[in-house]
Every structure is written in C-alpha cells, then in structure tokens.
Amino acid sequence: MAENGHNHGDNAEYYALRAEAIQALLVEKGVCSINDILSMADKLDSRSPKDGAKVLAHAWVDPAYKERLLADAESALLELGYDLPETAPRLTVLENTSEVHHMAVCTLCSCYPRAIIGRPPAWYKGLAYRSKVVVDPRGVLKEFGTELDESVQVRVIDSSADYRYLVLPTRPAGTEGMSEEELAKLITQESMIGVALALSPESVSTS
Amino acid sequence: MPKVHDRGSWPNDDPIDHSEHEMEEWERKVDALSSVLGEKGLKNTDQLRRAIESLDLKTYESLSYYEKWTAAMETLLVEQGVMTTAEIDAKMSELERGQK
Structure with missing residues (x-):
C-alpha cells in the first residue's frame, strides 16, 4: 500500500528517467545547469x-x-x-x-x-x-x-x-x-x- | 465529493505510517529542481499544486510524492512552451538507450 506515496514499483523507474530527461532538456535549452540543481539540493539539505x-x-x-x-x-x-x-x-x-x-x-x-x-x-x-x-x-x-x-x-x-x-x-x-x-x-x-x-x-x- | 487533493475529512481508516522514506538521489534532484524553476520564474507553489491537483484520482493515489512533482513540473514546462512532450519522450528514449 502506497500510504505515504512511496510505492517503489514500476512508476519510480519511469519517473526517475523522465525527470532526468526534463533536466537534460533544461540544460540543453540554457534554462539552468546541473550545478544549479545540485547546489540547490545542498542548500535544501542544510x-x-x-x-x-x-x-x-x-x-x-x-x-x-x-x-x-x-x-x-x-x-x-x-x-x-x-x-x-x-x-x-x-x-x-x-x-x-x-x-x-x-x-x-x-x-x-x-x-x-x-x-x-x-x-x-x-x-x-x-x-x-x-x-x-x-x-x-x-x-x-x-x-x-x-x-x-x-x-x-x-x-x-x-x-x-x-x-x-x-x-x-x-x-x-x-x-x-x-x-x-x-x-x-x-x-x-x-x-x-x-x-x-x-x-x-x-x-x-x-x- | 471534494477534488482529488482536498483530503481534509476524506474518509480514511488507514493508520498513519510512521516509517521515514530515505530520499533517492533522483528525488532529491526533483525536489531541488522545483526550487530552481521557482527562482527562474517558471513555477510557483500554487502552479505546482494546480498541476498536481489536475491529476485523475487513480494517478493521484498511485504516484509517489516526487513522481507527482515530476508529472506536475512537466505539465508546467510544456504549458509555458519551454519544452514539448515529444522532446521529453525522445530524450527519455535516448537516455534509455545510453543505459543499455
């Protein structure tokens, strides 16, 4: 049961790849860099x-x-x-x-x-x-x-x-x-x- | 019947699941991407919520938290003409081929 929405089923692989595709396109189009995303993640971790x-x-x-x-x-x-x-x-x-x-x-x-x-x-x-x-x-x-x-x-x-x-x-x-x-x-x-x-x-x- | 996301007083007998979910790296990046898009003016919380709330009930209940965020960010980026669904599909196939 995905009570907290953490079903590690078929969806996860699909969405992980889809998210990667979206990020790759954003980089190609010059909207942001991978470093922008990673440094934001570090900031949020802090x-x-x-x-x-x-x-x-x-x-x-x-x-x-x-x-x-x-x-x-x-x-x-x-x-x-x-x-x-x-x-x-x-x-x-x-x-x-x-x-x-x-x-x-x-x-x-x-x-x-x-x-x-x-x-x-x-x-x-x-x-x-x-x-x-x-x-x-x-x-x-x-x-x-x-x-x-x-x-x-x-x-x-x-x-x-x-x-x-x-x-x-x-x-x-x-x-x-x-x-x-x-x-x-x-x-x-x-x-x-x-x-x-x-x-x-x-x-x-x-x- | 309230909309799919409007959960206050929605009938629910499930016990609260206290287990914590260790974030996976892709989820951590999606979490951060949401803030990055916010800074670029391509997303705000209301827009992200609206996109999540337009998911149908089955999708809403079957997707995990960051899967919903991914779907919602895609909706917003496509709506704003930043990218097309076809481009995302093509990039996904390209990445998939690279993995094999």
Whole structure:
C-alpha cells in the first residue's frame, strides 16, 4: 500500500528517467545547469529540525525573544542569523500552552515550514494524516503516543502555499536549570508540528 | 465529493505510517529542481499544486510524492512552451538507450 506515496514499483523507474530527461532538456535549452540543481539540493539539505529547535529553545529561555518570535517570526529568525528567502511563504509561530495545543497540517498537499526545519516527514505528506487530523485530532495524537488533558483545547491549523506554521511546544517541567543547547535536544520535529510534546528531560538524560 | 487533493475529512481508516522514506538521489534532484524553476520564474507553489491537483484520482493515489512533482513540473514546462512532450519522450528514449 502506497500510504505515504512511496510505492517503489514500476512508476519510480519511469519517473526517475523522465525527470532526468526534463533536466537534460533544461540544460540543453540554457534554462539552468546541473550545478544549479545540485547546489540547490545542498542548500535544501542544510535545513533540518535542529535549526527550528535552536530557535524555539531560545524562545523558551528569553521571554522577550519569544514575544518577538510570536509577533513577527521572520524578523526574529533573522536575529539568530536565519535569513529566510524572499520567496519563502509567511511563517507564523504558534505557542502551545496548558490551555491550547496547536497541530499543523496541509490537507491539500505538503506545505510545511521548510525554510526553517527542512523537508517534511513522510507521514506529513501521507493521505491518512491529512484526512484524519481535521476530523479526529485527539485520535491522531494518540497514534503518535500523545495524550492531552481533556481541558486542553486542540487547534488544527491548515497550511497553504502562502502561510506556514511552526509550533512552539510547551516547555516541559523540570527543565529550569538546563542550558539552551540541552533544551534544544528536547524539541523534536514531531513537537514542532504539534503531534507530540517536547521530550521530558528524563527521556534524554540517559543517552 | 471534494477534488482529488482536498483530503481534509476524506474518509480514511488507514493508520498513519510512521516509517521515514530515505530520499533517492533522483528525488532529491526533483525536489531541488522545483526550487530552481521557482527562482527562474517558471513555477510557483500554487502552479505546482494546480498541476498536481489536475491529476485523475487513480494517478493521484498511485504516484509517489516526487513522481507527482515530476508529472506536475512537466505539465508546467510544456504549458509555458519551454519544452514539448515529444522532446521529453525522445530524450527519455535516448537516455534509455545510453543505459543499455
């Protein structure tokens, strides 16, 4: 079953070759070079959840920074040296609290805050997550092993070509004395999408 | 019935598949090509989505993520007169012969 669309069947060989043909024609026609494509791929490889975690951990320790990040994410990211491309869609950081929990989805496709945390995980692009999260968010949270108190309001945010969302998870208890670097390790890709909470300090202290 | 891509609340009982997919090199290049075409003004996200969304249901559900992107980029490049389907077919045969 190609749940995440990763059927390594007959299609892959055909499309891999078709993609190569398209690229070869673009080069022949002078639209771009193979080097343009490869250097772009390297650039895209360079963003990962670690970048987002670094920013969000800073927001945990610096309340004034957090305010700026929630008010204007692009400017706040620039403060930490993350210069989002001008063509990147608007980015908004959503804060999870003891009252409200945000989850991001792209029901239509796979829009994701790539400019700061890299490419989306496979399940995010898969049909099951996209279909179910807007109907039964708590059921989806359970599939990720996440249980929230009944009193917490769950908000599911649909991303688009123009608007992307990064979730600021709740800072776990017992992290008061931790450094920003240690805190960043608690902020996972799943917690920045909102399908999980940040890790507890106990869960990483053994490693 | 919503359109093929409009998946919010589409009936689905499948469990979420948590396995990660290691990108293959051709997929990595397709991923990058999309951004390169964006920089050249030959594609934006809305256009790419529109091209993906015009796939028929069977194709939409049977193609993998970057297969859909490849099909969509072809649509956009052909529409804009950058290349023709015949040229792509011919180049594909040429590459195929080279592989043998």
